[in-house]
Amino acid sequence: MNWLKRMPKVDLHLHLDGCVKPETMLEWAAEQGSELPANDAAGLLPYMTVSDDCASLVDYLAKFRFVLPFLQNEQALERSAYEAVERAAEDNCIYIEVRFAPLLHTERGLTADDALAAVIRGLRRGEERYEIRARAIAICMRHHSPKDNLEVVRTASRYLGRGLVAVDLAGDEAGFPPQLFREVFELAQELGIPVTIHAGEAGGADNVLEAIDRLGAVRIGHGVRARENPAVLERIRECGIPLELCPTSNIQTKAVDGWEDYPIRDYMRSGIVVTINTDNPTVSGTSMTEECRRLAEHLGFGMADIVRLMENAVEAAFLDEAEKAALREEFLLRIAEIGVPAV
Numbered sequence: 001m002n003w004l005k006r007m008p009k010v011d012l013h014l015h016l017d018g019c020v021k022p023e024t025m026l027e028w029a030a031e032q033g034s035e036l037p038a039n040d041a042a043g044l045l046p047y048m049t050v051s052d053d054c055a056s057l058v059d060y061l062a063k064f065r066f067v068l069p070f071l072q073n074e075q076a077l078e079r080s081a082y083e084a085v086e087r088a089a090e091d092n093c094i095y096i097e098v099r100f101a102p103l104l105h106t107e108r109g110l111t112a113d114d115a116l117a118a119v120i121r122g123l124r125r126g127e128e129r130y131e132i133r134a135r136a137i138a139i140c141m142r143h144h145s146p147k148d149n150l151e152v153v154r155t156a157s158r159y160l161g162r163g164l165v166a167v168d169l170a171g172d173e174a175g176f177p178p179q180l181f182r183e184v185f186e187l188a189q190e191l192g193i194p195v196t197i198h199a200g201e202a203g204g205a206d207n208v209l210e211a212i213d214r215l216g217a218v219r220i221g222h223g224v225r226a227r228e229n230p231a232v233l234e235r236i237r238e239c240g241i242p243l244e245l246c247p248t249s250n251i252q253t254k255a256v257d258g259w260e261d262y263p264i265r266d267y268m269r270s271g272i273v274v275t276i277n278t279d280n281p282t283v284s285g286t287s288m289t290e291e292c293r294r295l296a297e298h299l300g301f302g303m304a305d306i307v308r309l310m311e312n313a314v315e316a317a318f319l320d321e322a323e324k325a326a327l328r329e330e331f332l333l334r335i336a337e338i339g340v341p342a343v
């Protein structure tokens with residue numbers, strides 16, 4: 001299975017606050033003189049990673065409370081963005097889109113603009129150091145007010161084409177349906193910012209339809225529960241809307257019952273554009289290589305299947321045509337280097 005590690009990979013759905021390293025948390029705590037419940041990385045990991053008894057998305061989201069107090073200054077944001085790139089590059093990712101919610105980082109005086117600028121600086125520094133491209137996505141949180149989320153979209157628009165490529169909606173899907181966010185994403189569309197929406201994860205297929213039809217989503221985060229309505233699946237297929245599936249995360253949040261129940265094969269067979277992603281490497285205890293390995297182990301995915309998923313991700317990237325052409329070329333070069341045929 002060494003080819004899985006060596007395979008060039010693309011992660012389109014990766015949360016910044018879901019991939020903080022425990023080692024880094026220890027350093028921050030020492031600098032600030034704050035107490036953590038463990039003194040080494042292995043001891044800290046259980047506080048940052050969900051366990052098998054995670055019951056729901058809300059349960060899963062509770063894990064983020066542990067890291068967020070440390071992500072409240074520009075240095076920490078820049079460093080965590082840099083380390084997200086580093087970690088992905090070491091896993092042979094050649095392109096990543098790192099998403100985060102600027103307003104979750106304004107508890108101690110930063111503005112959304114400061115937060116976004118710091119994350120983009122960290123991504124750039126990572127790009128300079130490693131052979132990887134990295135872009136940012138700004139998230140509107142479902143529990144934030146429309147006024148605050150409109151501000152996130154306005155802030156994002158200032159960075160469009162300058163390190164930021166899209167806006168997203170995340171958080172408690174069951175508690176806050178997409179209908180509440182029409183005005184926010186209308187503004188995103190007016191400002192010409194590409195939209196991806198977390199939908200069909202802790203909510204049903206109707207949320208996916210609303211995200212596409214009313215919020216202007218051109219990609220969908222997760223979408224595993226779209227299968228509850230065949231008409232919605234057909235809609236996704238005919239519009240060519242890529243799904244950002246995150247298999248391990250979807251199993252942990254109980255969006256699906258388990259690997260046997262995972263709809264990826266059915267989706268691919270029916271002509272839906274599917275990508276696989278980590279969602280939250282630390283919180284979910286995964287990596288792109290690990291997601292590929294689990295698909296191979298549980299669902300019999302072979303080399304051609306994985307190449308197809310990565311090619312889909314290259315095509316679904318929020319990059320302009322010239323950048324995408326360069327990424328495509330890089331991908332083909334890298335698979336040729338390891339002797340894997342294109343599909």
Ligand SMILES: O=c1[nH]cnc2c1ncn2[C@H]1C[C@H](O)[C@@H](CO)O1
Pocket residue numbers: 015016017018057061064099100101104139170171172198201249279280
């Ligand atoms: O899979 C997810 N679904 C909905 N919200 C999520 C998911 N993973 C992370 N988040 C939330 C928690 C983070 O604090 C926030 C910003 O990255 O996004």
Ligand SMILES: [Zn+2]
Pocket residue numbers: 013015170198221279
């Ligand atoms: Zn997510």
